[in-house]
Amino acid sequence: MTAEELKNYLQTWDDSLEFIEEIPEDVALFAALEDVPSEWLNVEVPLSHFKGIMRHLKADEKTSFDYLFNMTGMDWGQELGVIYHLESTRHGHILVVRVRTADRENPEIPTVEDIWKTAHLHEREIFDLLGIRFTGHSNLKRIFLTPDFQGHPLRKDYEDDYMILRK
């Protein structure tokens, strides 16, 4: 499917999914991000229904996103979040899903490890570098840094005494 078709198809989900009634009126299931110039469809999903939507994105025959080829942990200054790049090896289309949380102290996002196994190490990496806790992850430990490391270096407010200042 092309990005346009994908967008139209995803919008039909709004009234076909069983978990849809839990959504308040003012929250869109998929907020298509028009302002991001990209060759792929960018959508944002609410954190509250994130897991169900992700599971459905893989399970649905029409979309069948089975290949999570990139997971990027993001720090947007105020909010933390994750960008998922999904591809369907069957249909060949690509969807960029993002989810964000405003809680900087204890950010929590449901894990997708049980949907795409590749998320196992990627989520550990994001936890390590950005401090986002993935609830339900089987072994959420620091992966690159030592267990006693303080802070999460990829956050924008992280400060390191040893960092070389640039002119």
Place this chain on the structure above:
Amino acid sequence: MTYLGKILYGIKTLWTGMKVTGGYFFPNITRKKYVITRQYPDEPAVVFPRFKGEVVMWHNENNEHRCTGCQACEIACPNGSIEIIWKREVDPETGKKKKMIDQHIYHLSMCTMCSLCIQACPTNAIMWSTNFHNATYDRGLLTKVLNKPGSKLMAGVEE
């Protein structure tokens, strides 16, 4: 495959492999035909002209260089390997005060050979040298001053 067939097949494949290594070994004993070793200090190393060994500054026979001290290389460098210390001096010809380089310092130990400084240089003052004999016992020796002592800017570069 039968029991005996398996054994014979195995021996055949093993012999095929041995023929390859043997085919290199026997000519090597007598004539060293396939030996690819380059015995470095005895035989000179092959270095191609574009080899990125270290950054040097070109000087002509009058001890003049082309560096105006514009610091483009310093800004371009991703690792901070280049530091330029410049001074204001009176130009003897025009009598005006002018920005000149005092020392063009190059930390070879931090250089990743990315060529960005050489791309950035507007006057082609610095270039790659193919010298690779850079090993020292003292890390301090890897910090080099590229402009030779007493050198000055070549005339006509700034135009």
Place this chain on the structure above:
Amino acid sequence: MEPNTQILSTEDLRSQEYFLNMGPQHPATHGVLRLLLTMDGEIVKNIEPDLGYIHRGIEKMVEYDTYRQIIHVTDRLDYLSSHINNEAVALAIEKALEVEVSDRIKVIRTMMDELTRIASHLLWWGVMGMDIGALTTFMYAFRDREMINEIMEKTTGARLTMSYNIPGGVMFDLHPDFVKDVKAFIPHMRKVLPEYDRLLTGNIIFQRRMKGVGYLSAEDAVSHGASGPVARGSGVRCDIRKKAPYSAYDRVKFDEIIETGGDNLARYQVRMREMYESLNILEQLVDNIPEGPYQMPMRTLIKLPKGEFYQRVETARGEFGVFIVSDGKKNPYRVKFRSPGLSNLNALIQAGRGVKLADLVAIMSTFDFVIPDIDR
């Protein structure tokens, strides 16, 4: 004392499980990968990777670099496909700035890609032989890899970390000898590849070590995010060169190598056959390198427009991706390097469960890890 009349099952005869630390200093991990193995005798029960021994924080580091300065850092990710990594960043920047590069640049990049791929696969072949005990393969592979290295050195001035790509082109023009050298290299390579097969591939010990070992099904490969020869060995079509052609890959004819075995031998064969395909690509391009500029005019200080840019390329190890989030300044806001290694490592945990220790070494070598690529 009562005699023990209980009948023992084989489960009762199991020995105690123990931990084995494989790495960070282990000859088969090719670097500082550390695997914590739960072993039962010789059998690997569970693998837990412990990473970060060469984590340099490159993603943080490049947030302070300008876009031109990012490129040379990517050499140090997967150093065996350094040119392809460079190209990914350059392509992402060009995509963001909507710069169309000349045909010459595209062809140069493609040829260098394929040379890099062959060099990487050659190194893999040599080291793989060493991993399973055939020490001679290493020297044979390096003899042939040396020819590529010299071609690279002549043109780019470096043998491994070339930093040859820049946004909008390549650093230098091709060396005058380039065409001649590549033309000499292709027939040589076509001659030695069958020799490799005779030495190692056909060998019965090798076949026994490879066949049916380290099975990874197609679903598992996709789910674990495996890419490159690892996924193609399981029958997944995942070649970015076919899926989303970049540079000059849309104008050359080549086959995507697919093996359906899913075991070590399939992954091995994918790489061996890929070398032939790379030679095909080189052969098609070497005679018609178009004339044109080798650098497009670009501003010295590149500022990307606000937005998110993703570029995928196919390195020797799999899918490499560069994800640049720009806020319009001269430095990127966030850069993510999607490395093939980390996802493939995920698949290793699946494939390496329940095999013998010696098999784990063989599986790791067919997965072809480069540790800086995993750690970044």
Place this chain on the structure above:
Amino acid sequence: MMNMLSINIFQNWLEQTHGIWYVLVLAGIAAIYLGFFAVAGLMLVYLERRVAGYFQLRLGPNRVGPWGLLQTIADALKLVSKEIFIPKMADKLLYKAGYYIVIIAALLALAVIPFARQIQALDFNVGLFFISAVSSVGVLGILIGAWGSRNKYSLIGAMRSGLQMISYELSAGFAIIAVVLMAGTLKMTGIVEAQKHTWFLFQGHLPAIIAFMIFLISGTAETNRVPFDLVEGESELGAGFHTEYSGMGFAFFFLAEFINMFIISALGATLFLGGWLAPFGITDGLPAQWLWGMIWFLLKVFVLIFLLMWFRWTFPRIRIDQLLTLEWKYLLPVGLVNTVIMAWIVWKDWLIHLG
């Protein structure tokens, strides 16, 4: 005190029965023997590296001394000067006993190898039996050395070694039995003399050739060389059983490995290739027969050693279960059948006698 006493008793007994000079001469011969094999071991290491170099398109050692001949001596000097390191948690007694057992077992087996007519330390009637008994002691040293060094990799290597040794002794034994059937004796000189006219390899035609191949394979396995080097398996186990050894401890293991290779090749040359006998008797009438004998013997040994090296630099390593499959499903049944055929042939006297 007790030790001193027992040594004295032994010494007294020797002196009373044979006289002091006999003891001194024996000791001198032993010293020459040991010195010769230390040097021979070093030269074998040099040879291995040279051969490996030529196989791998390299030159091998060529800087120290003429043609690099002194390279391994220099390496040995380096090893001697290294710190002897004992891991903190190691069982010190076993750790140290390991390499002595290995090297002593290797050197003991040398005693019965006939280099030429009359040039042999011991020639007694069960020489072959002695070799196969002594060479299986070496694995004990590997096992306790690895156990003593308290390293999991060492232990895995040692366990593999035990498994390998127990299995391959069998098929090596059957290969030897095939020869014994032809020779009718276990005495080493007797075996060589029985090949006066035709080497056993040709005398026993097909079954002898099969026995020779089985012997080579199991010999390679017993010396722990590629493709059977699972015990060391440097890409799997680091260095296997001698991971924790440094300096001379490591050197002893290393030397023992090469001496074992020499023994297996010497055994192969004696059993199948006619030992010190010249092919077709071409040097029979010449003076200094003992010298010619040694030359022919060593030549045959080096051919076999070269064959082992050729295997090593060509083949990948086998896996532990495949190792056992090869032994129990292929070598052992083939060896058994082969022995029966050989017995049949000897009984019917279908051997080939040239000349």
